[in-house]
């Protein structure tokens with residue numbers, strides 16, 4: 001459009017322009033403009049949804065910015081994981097070191113970062129199930145493609161132990177074919193990946209399979225997700241990963257210490273403000289970052305709340321609960337929502353579970369508790385911000401496609417109905 005305007009101004013100045021040049025019914029400039037808009041519209045939409053050599057544009061740029069901000073520690077160190085629907089790749093961001101130093105001496109307390117790495121991997125498995133990608137037909141991958149990226153060049157011992165930890169995954173957890181870990185010092189470094197790095201190192205050329213819309217996390221219940229990730233990382237996966245260490249990290253002991261700290265920092269039993277409700281990430285954020293700190297429980301954040309909730313589920317409320325059942329809940333939540341999935345698999349409602357927890361002597365939150373409804377089903381395609389963004393882009397694409405096609409055809413028709421000549425000028 002800008003080129004078109006400049007072209008008209010240039011021709012006008014040279015005295016070579018006239019009304020016919022600006023006549024949208026026949027001018028070659030207008031024909032060029034309509035074709036240009038049409039082509040750019042199609043290219044832009046291919047970029048948005050990720051056709052051919054394009055990764056889904058907006059979503060992949062967001063992912064690239066996310067990875068680079070984690071490496072630069074722009075908002076402080078914050079581990080995380082993504083299993084983006086369709087990619088078959090689990091990406092993990094995890095931190096090692098403290099106060100500018102790395103502890104490279106084995107001890108029962110030094111996990112070399114694997115505890116968090118495995119915790120985040122469990123989040124990937126949860127997301128894969130919530131995306132419908134890991135289902136009851138998914139079998140164990142004997143050979144997992146494991147890549148540990150070390151952009152800030154932390155000591156190799158952390159890289160080696162992280163890689164060995166993922167190689168030691170038991171068959172029940174070998175559910176994702178490719179794992180890429182971004183290993184970052186807690187103080188970060190000045191390093192930036194590019195979009196082509198992301199394709200080469202992580203997702204493959206053109207990010208094959210990557211869904212521009214599907215976002216299974218809309219059906220996640222954060223309280224259970226966080227508790228499950230921490231519990232299984234420390235009590236099941238970490239012990240398997242340290243068997244050949246000279247002085248192994250003791251995950252189960254660390255879990256027991258962590259739980260007694262959680263009871264203490266969250267004021268349990270007896271904290272009437274610790275109402276987990278539906279366990280959603282929105283509610284846990286409000287509870288852990290606003291309500292509880294205001295009431296004097298500064299350290300009772302989302303993760304401790306999730307660990308307490310999960311601990312009550314498997315150690316008090318329903319002690320026979322298994323890892324297989326928990327996986328079935330996430331898989332079922334993909335199609336039924338979390339509340340129905342919880343009830344179908346465990347045989348009691350989320351509301352009954354919350355009521356039991358709040359009334360129990362171990363937690364003693366509210367003796368008159370009536371429970372709280374579980375989180376209902378949300379469509380993982382249309383219920384996410386990516387679904388909304390893609391829908392808006394599709395509407396814009398279709399409108400531009402129709403308008404520019406209509407104007408192009410109209411102009412061509414006018415031009416050629418005049419036997420290929422421009423209309424006679426009425427003035428000069």
Ligand SMILES: [Zn+2]
Pocket residue numbers: 119120123225226229
């Ligand atoms: Zn977590």
